Amino acid sequence: MRYLTFALGKGRLANKTLELFEKIGITCEEIRDKDTRKLIFVNEELKLRFFLAKGPDVPTYVEYGAADIGIVGKDTILEEGRNIYEVLDLGFGKCRMCVCGPEAAAELLKHHELIRVATKYPKIAKDYFYNKKHQTVEIIKLNGSIELAPIVGLSEVIVDIVETGSTLRENGLTVLEEVCPLSARMVVNQVSMKMEQERILKLIADLRSVLAE
Ligand code: PRP
Helix, strand or coil: CCCEEEEEECCHHHHHHHHHHHHCCCCCHHHHCCCCCCCEEEECCCCEEEEEECHHHHHHHHHCCCCCEEEEEHHHHHHHCCCCEEEEECCCCCEEEEEEECCCHHHHHHCCCCCEEEECCHHHHHHHHHHHCCCCCEEEECCCCCCHHHHHCCCCEEEEEECCCHHHHHCCCEEEEEEEEECEEEEECHHHHHHCHHHHHHHHHHHHHHHHC
16 A cells, blocks of 8 residues: 655644544644654554645645645635645635725725735735626735735735634724635545545545534
């Protein structure tokens, strides 16, 4: 039996994933050691390997087959646009991709004005404004603290993730439009899905049944 390799998005997502995997009898003790500098972790008994990667790199590892399976946010899947199968919604990491800004920006959206949109997700923003709303906008790519943009006058609105809404509230911003709901998803390499179909389908079925509990 060959190893099945998992790429997990670093951080909260990975922790939640490991908790979920434990419920279906998949454990990996050494990955939980916070001080370790190891990059790859093995469960010899089940012939599984795990590694942690930056979220946006997970679909890349999976597309190229360096990982058979990935766990990553829907936002990253949409933004990266890789050729991979999305097979399961894991139900955690729930949040929304939204167009946000000051209340006053609602008018600009309504009248399809040529506005500036700051975002960490230029592909998602472009797809939403160009293909769904048919509104021409200028997209400005940022790498974090996106809420700053409308406050300091870099853009009229932002496209960003909203979870509790407290970042928006504390900065005088609000949700203006919802782009799509988000959560953690399991993705699979297209060749692995054929070559390791039995093991992967069993894994999906096991996860489905604990998720339904
Ligand atoms: C994310 C997102 C928002 C915030 C939303 O940022 O970009 O800023 O969380 O959460 P809330 O609705 O619960 O306030 P993150 O903390 O990942 O950092 P970033 O700004 O560097 O992207």
